[in-house]
Amino acid sequence: MAHIEATDPNGYKPNQEIFSEILQELAAKDRDIIAVTSDSRGSGKLVPFGKKFPEQIVEVGIAEQNLVGVAAGLAAAGKKVFAVSPACFLTARALEQIKNDVAYSDNPVTVVGISAGVSYGALGSTHHSLHDFAALRCINNITVVVPADNFETAQATALAAKTNSPVYLRFGKRVMNNLKDVNDDTFAFGKGRVITEGNDAAIIACGETVYPALQAAKLLAEQGINATVVSMHTIKPLDTDLLANLAANCKAIVTVEEHSVYGGLGEACAAYLMQHGLHKPFRIVGIPDEYTVTGSQQDIFNHYHLTKEGIAEVVKGLL
Amino acid sequence: MKMQELKKKSVEYRKKILKYIVGAKAGHTGGSLSCTDILNVLYNHTLKVSPQTFTSPDRDRYIQSKGHCVEALFVVLADKGFFPEEHLETLCQYKSHYIGHPTRKVKGVEQNTGALGHGLPIAVGNAIAAKLDKRNYKVYTLMGDGELPEGSNWEAALTAAHYKLDNLCAIVDKNTLQITASTAEVCNTDPLDEKWKAFGWAVKEVDGHDVEALKAAFDSLPFEPGKPSVIIAHTVKGKGVSFMENNLKWHHGVPSKEEYALALSELDSSMEKVLI
Numbered sequence: 001m002a003h004i005e006a007t008d009p010n011g012y013k014p015n016q017e018i019f020s021e022i023l024q025e026l027a028a029k030d031r032d033i034i035a036v037t038s039d040s041r042g043s044g045k046l047v048p049f050g051k052k053f054p055e056q057i058v059e060v061g062i063a064e065q066n067l068v069g070v071a072a073g074l075a076a077a078g079k080k081v082f083a084v085s086p087a088c089f090l091t092a093r094a095l096e097q098i099k100n101d102v103a104y105s106d107n108p109v110t111v112v113g114i115s116a117g118v119s120y121g122a123l124g125s126t127h128h129s130l131h132d133f134a135a136l137r138c139i140n141n142i143t144v145v146v147p148a149d150n151f152e153t154a155q156a157t158a159l160a161a162k163t164n165s166p167v168y169l170r171f172g173k174r175v176m177n178n179l180k181d182v183n184d185d186t187f188a189f190g191k192g193r194v195i196t197e198g199n200d201a202a203i204i205a206c207g208e209t210v211y212p213a214l215q216a217a218k219l220l221a222e223q224g225i226n227a228t229v230v231s232m233h234t235i236k237p238l239d240t241d242l243l244a245n246l247a248a249n250c251k252a253i254v255t256v257e258e259h260s261v262y263g264g265l266g267e268a269c270a271a272y273l274m275q276h277g278l279h280k281p282f283r284i285v286g287i288p289d290e291y292t293v294t295g296s297q298q299d300i301f302n303h304y305h306l307t308k309e310g311i312a313e314v315v316k317g318l319l
Numbered sequence: 320m321k322m323q324e325l326k327k328k329s330v331e332y333r334k335k336i337l338k339y340i341v342g343a344k345a346g347h348t349g350g351s352l353s354c355t356d357i358l359n360v361l362y363n364h365t366l367k368v369s370p371q372t373f374t375s376p377d378r379d380r381y382i383q384s385k386g387h388c389v390e391a392l393f394v395v396l397a398d399k400g401f402f403p404e405e406h407l408e409t410l411c412q413y414k415s416h417y418i419g420h421p422t423r424k425v426k427g428v429e430q431n432t433g434a435l436g437h438g439l440p441i442a443v444g445n446a447i448a449a450k451l452d453k454r455n456y457k458v459y460t461l462m463g464d465g466e467l468p469e470g471s472n473w474e475a476a477l478t479a480a481h482y483k484l485d486n487l488c489a490i491v492d493k494n495t496l497q498i499t500a501s502t503a504e505v506c507n508t509d510p511l512d513e514k515w516k517a518f519g520w521a522v523k524e525v526d527g528h529d530v531e532a533l534k535a536a537f538d539s540l541p542f543e544p545g546k547p548s549v550i551i552a553h554t555v556k557g558k559g560v561s562f563m564e565n566n567l568k569w570h571h572g573v574p575s576k577e578e579y580a581l582a583l584s585e586l587d588s589s590m591e592k593v594l595i
């Protein structure tokens with residue numbers, strides 16, 4: 001498990017910065033690539049994009065409903081649109097526009113929720129998005145993707161531009177290590193990425209929690225417990241083949257997400273397992289349903305045990 | 320199309336709107352009748368779109384923000400040959416594509432609407448795309464006066480002026496009523512012209528049942544270069560059927576057999592006047 005040694009994040013970047021770099025590459029080759037922003041180009045790392053491609057950025061001001069409606073109209077006219085705004089506002093205030101103008105009308109917009117989860121931890125619940133998986137999972141016709149590392153981010157961004165149907169991409173602010181030394185995976189929406197393998201337990205995580213999950217696996221390995229770690233970057237459609245495989249081969253399953261324990265990755269996995277008779281010891285690690293504690297993202301992760309020690313403890317408790 | 324032909328169409332459309340609402344036992348009668356003349360002039364005079372050009376990137380776009388008045392749209396689209404009119408006999412039936420709001424499952428419909436305050440932002444996106452692509456098509460959206468308190472409209476109104484979208488035309492079907500009461504009582508939006516002007520739009524007010532005036536207004540687009548245009552169309556909810564006019568009951572009232580017969584006879588006599 002040498003590849004989980006990379007604890008020093010130097011050389012890596014926040015996923016939303018990689019997103020911006022890839023979007024610039026795509027925009028240089030394709031004039032139809034358009035970013036739509038709601039005074040959000042700074043946090044979306046899109047300032048260089050705006051400078052290089054002033055004709056390919058549409059600014060609507062702080063008006064998220066309009067952001068998504070305008071994005072839908074641009075997409076309907078053939079543009080490959082990335083509607084970028086903090087996830088907390090985008091998937092709450094503009095939820096009806098995502099539901100109707102993007103998903104229901106089938107306008108192929110990529111809705112990009114930035115600074116997601118508790119990236120803005122100290123700013124309080126107005127700025128947390130712990131509801132977005134739940135809100136979007138029950139909307140038909142939108143793929144929900146939360147890349148874990150720079151590799152997944154680059155792949156997901158390029159794939160979203162090619163995908164002729166609605167996609168939600170969710171990024172955070174933290175500098176993310178690549179999860180593997182060699183990224184030779186075939187990345188596809190709806191196909192979870194196995195980062196490391198072991199038959200004692202499966203840890204299914206997504207986004208910025210995959211890294212602590214991987215560290216937890218290392219900690220467990222030192223104690224003779226071998227865990228599979230999966231980056232389940234696509235929350236919907238869920239990779240149920242992989243899930244069934246994990247249930248068949250591991251003694252316990254733990255899910256980890258930077259989201260409410262209600263309605264997210266964990267409950268999606270639980271629903272599939274229960275309904276297919278795959279009964280394994282199972283726990284959901286996420287943000288509990290309470291007035292969320294504030295502080296840095298790491299403070300909040302520590303508080304709710306979204307840490308290597310916390311995740312390892314939950315796994316051990318099931319074995 | 321000659322003026323008499325256009326006027327004839329309006330009466331025919333009103334008869335068909337009632338026919339299919341009666342058939343479906345559901346529909347937004349009053350609002351469909353208030354926007355009939357607007358849709359008539361748009362589809363028979365103004366819009367550069369046809370069943371043959373509906374997938375062309377250069378077609379004019381029409382987005383019906385007041386989606387609940389879908390019966391008027393369906394009747395006009397059928398008349399323009401987008402689909403056989405008999406399809407409307409399935410209106411609101413199990414699994415019919417002809418449901419109570421426009422969806423893209425019906426040829427001729429640009430966007431799925433129904434939730435209010437959605438048409439204008441999408442139209443703005445369409446119009447920005449036209450500017451970016453240097454295409455000459457125009458984008459039209461029909462809004463109800465009752466949906467104007469939706470804040471998303473005013474967000475989009477700002478963006479339209481900011482981007483100088485003189486290829487965009489919004490039409491407000493100002494029939495002064497909504498489901499609860501008059502718009503003035505529910506949430507007053509007057510003076511409406513001043514609001515749009517303050518948001519950077521060029522405004523014209525017309526009698527929304529005067530097809531000649533509507534034609535002239537559409538012909539004079541854009542009202543000012545570099546500005547989006549809005550037509551405030553003064554209309555009567557339930558227009559054309561005396562007992563439905565200005566009567567809240569007909570927001571989504573369905574006529575009985577007797578009422579339907581009475582309405583048809585009124586419309587037939589107004590047809591006679593058109594033909595003189």
Ligand SMILES: [Mg+2]
Pocket residue numbers: 463464465492493494495496497
């Ligand atoms: Mg009204």
